Amino acid sequence: MKKNIWIFNHYATNMYKDQNGRHYSFAKYLLENGYQPTIFCSSANHNSDENYIQGNEIFISDKVNNIPFVFIKTPNYAGNGILRIKNMFVFYKNLFPSVKEFSKLHGKPDVIIASSVHPLTCIAGIKIAKKFGVPCICEIRDLWPESLVEYGLIKRTNLFTKLMYMGEKWIYRKADRIIFTMEGGRDYIIEQGWDLESGGPIDVQKVCHINNGVDLDAFHFYRENETFEDPDLMEPGMFKVVYAGSIRKANNVKKIVDIAHEIQQKSYENIKFLVYGRGPEREQLEQYCKDKEIRNVTFKGYIDKNKIPFLLSNSNLNIMHIENTKLKKYGASLNKMFEYFASGKPTISDCEFGYDLMKKYQCGIVLDNASKEELANAIIELSNPNHEQYEVYCQNALSAAADYDFKVLTGKLEELLNFENLQQRD
Numbered sequence: 001m002k003k004n005i006w007i008f009n010h011y012a013t014n015m016y017k018d019q020n021g022r023h024y025s026f027a028k029y030l031l032e033n034g035y036q037p038t039i040f041c042s043s044a045n046h047n048s049d050e051n052y053i054q055g056n057e058i059f060i061s062d063k064v065n066n067i068p069f070v071f072i073k074t075p076n077y078a079g080n081g082i083l084r085i086k087n088m089f090v091f092y093k094n095l096f097p098s099v100k101e102f103s104k105l106h107g108k109p110d111v112i113i114a115s116s117v118h119p120l121t122c123i124a125g126i127k128i129a130k131k132f133g134v135p136c137i138c139e140i141r142d143l144w145p146e147s148l149v150e151y152g153l154i155k156r157t158n159l160f161t162k163l164m165y166m167g168e169k170w171i172y173r174k175a176d177r178i179i180f181t182m183e184g185g186r187d188y189i190i191e192q193g194w195d196l197e198s199g200g201p202i203d204v205q206k207v208c209h210i211n212n213g214v215d216l217d218a219f220h221f222y223r224e225n226e227t228f229e230d231p232d233l234m235e236p237g238m239f240k241v242v243y244a245g246s247i248r249k250a251n252n253v254k255k256i257v258d259i260a261h262e263i264q265q266k267s268y269e270n271i272k273f274l275v276y277g278r279g280p281e282r283e284q285l286e287q288y289c290k291d292k293e294i295r296n297v298t299f300k301g302y303i304d305k306n307k308i309p310f311l312l313s314n315s316n317l318n319i320m321h322i323e324n325t326k327l328k329k330y331g332a333s334l335n336k337m338f339e340y341f342a343s344g345k346p347t348i349s350d351c352e353f354g355y356d357l358m359k360k361y362q363c364g365i366v367l368d369n370a371s372k373e374e375l376a377n378a379i380i381e382l383s384n385p386n387h388e389q390y391e392v393y394c395q396n397a398l399s400a401a402a403d404y405d406f407k408v409l410t411g412k413l414e415e416l417l418n419f420e421n422l423q424q425r426d
Contacts, residue, residue: 002034003110003417006099008125010091011117012041013052016062016069018305022335023115025215025406026413027067033414038106040099042091043071051076059098072098092120099128108132111417113179115139119164122171129176137416138175140185143327144168150325169194173201177416179208183355184330210412211331211357213404214338223309232274232298233314239271239383241348242315244308245336247279247299255350255372256321257285260297262376271296271383276311278302312343317382322351324369331355341401346382346393350375363397 007023015021016039027037043053043060052071053060061070074091077083103109114125114136122138129136145164148154154161172178172189180186186207194200233240241260247253253275260273273296282299289297303311312318318340322328332353340347341363349358352368359366365378382390402408 002036004036004107005030005038005111005113005417006109007037007039007113007115008095008121009039009115010042010088010121011046012039012069013043013045013050013071015039016041016064017045017050019064020215020218020305022212022406024067025213025218026410028065028215029407029410030414031066033410035414035417038068038070038109040070040072040095042074042087044074044076044087049076058094059102061102070098070102088118088120092124095121095124096128103132109134112136113139115141116144117142119144119167119171122175123167126171126174135176136174137177137179138171139179139181141181141333143182143188143330146188147327150327165192169200169202175206177206177208179210179416180330181209181211181333182331183209183211185209187354188330208416210409210416211404212333212335212338213406213409214342214401215406216342216401217407219309219339219342219401222306223313226304226306227310228307230300230311232272232300233311235272237270239316240314241271241273241317241319241379242276242312243273243319243321244276244303244311247275247277247282247285249281251279252321252323253279253281254285254288256319257289257294257297258372259375259379261292261294262372263380264294264296266376266380268380268383269296271379273297274300274315276300276303308339309342312339312345315343315345317379318343318345318347320347320349320351322349324351328352329354332357338401338404341397341404344394344398344401346390346397348375348378348382357400361396361400363393363400 007027009023012023015024023039027039030037044051053073058073059070061068072091072094074087077087109132111134112125112129114122116122125136125138145154145161149156149161172194186204189195189202189204189207190198194202195204243256245251256273263271275297278301286299320337320340328351347358347364349364349366350370352366356366358364367374367378381387
């Protein structure tokens with residue numbers, strides 16, 4: 001009999017609305033294959049004023065495309081301050097009574113998949129799985145607290161940070177299986193000295209890797225059915241370099257603007273940069289372009305997610321600009337990278353990751369920690385209509401997308417769910 005799979009993801013609320021995303025896609029294909037998936041998420045939508053629970057209920061449930069979603073009552077918040085932390089703890093607290101009541105109506109799970117970003121979801125998953133006597137798979141999509149340390153948000157020597165590391169190690173020890181979205185998750189555990197061979201408590205044999213990906217069926221559907229008018233995007237004779245993402249300090253979109261300026265100064269009038277997205281730095285960068293008389297950058301504003309496939313497929317080059325940190329050695333699991341692959345267009349990146357997929361599939365150019373001059377020269381070279389590698393990059397991108405189609409990734413997840421040692425707890 002196929003398993004009843006519960007997926008805990010605090011931030012899957014947006015997946016209900018967008019009918020897209022990692023766990024929506026997993027649930028979609030698990031459902032097609034005879035499983036019974038249910039996604040548990042926050043009632044408050046991240047970066048939004050929306051909240052699906054306005055009354056006194058501790059949870060409500062609904063379905064979209066036959067995929068059950070359970071919304072756990074949580075308060076709204078804005079930004080990354082104390083209200084967001086409160087939201088995390090309320091989700092953790094309210095998850096326990098919610099699943100207890102939900103199980104009375106729909107039966108208990110056979111397996112729980114508890115997905116970070118923040119570790120409280122994994123802790124809840126492990127504890128709830130123990131109460132039901134079922135296995136818990138912890139999915140790690142971000143290294144907490146390592147990411148916070150690397151980005152300078154907290155100090156490694158801080159007492160709270162040390163407690164977070166202890167909690168992280170506890171999760172890895174207690175989980176029946178660990179899925180890392182980044183390929184180097186096992187390396188991270190070994191470098192921390194937490195593996196059995198180093199005298200630690202964690203058996204790295206239970207560590208698995210399932211990266212992010214793209215639902216190609218959905219991508220192709222939206223590409224054909226969610227078109228839009230954009231004279232800049234469709235302008236003939238122009239080589240369009242596209243960035244799609246938030247315009248904030250962490251993404252350093254200014255560097256992309258500076259690359260464009262460098263190309264303009266070299267008098268390549270056929271290259272245009274199109275920046276899609278919103279964020280606190282947009283107005284500042286638009287003014288910067290006016291002051292510097294940068295004419296080859298156009299800020300296009302926010303675009304709905306379902307229009308991204310049409311956008312990327314009509315670019316000539318997609319640009320991926322990532323802040324270099326020590327975390328990159330463990331690999332990348334960026335959602336946009338797989339959408340770039342699916343577009344069938346080359347990508348240029350200024351960050352070489354460990355287990356780098358762009359280099360593995362040779363679907364673009366990777367210039368690690370490159371200067372604006374180096375990136376400008378590479379873009380100019382790619383814009384040459386006679387560039388001998390351009391079409392090769394395009395075909396290789398499609399090959400990469402096929403390997404990371406969520407149909408394929410769900411097959412890997414099924415293997416894990418059916419693994420002979422993934423038995424119910426005593």
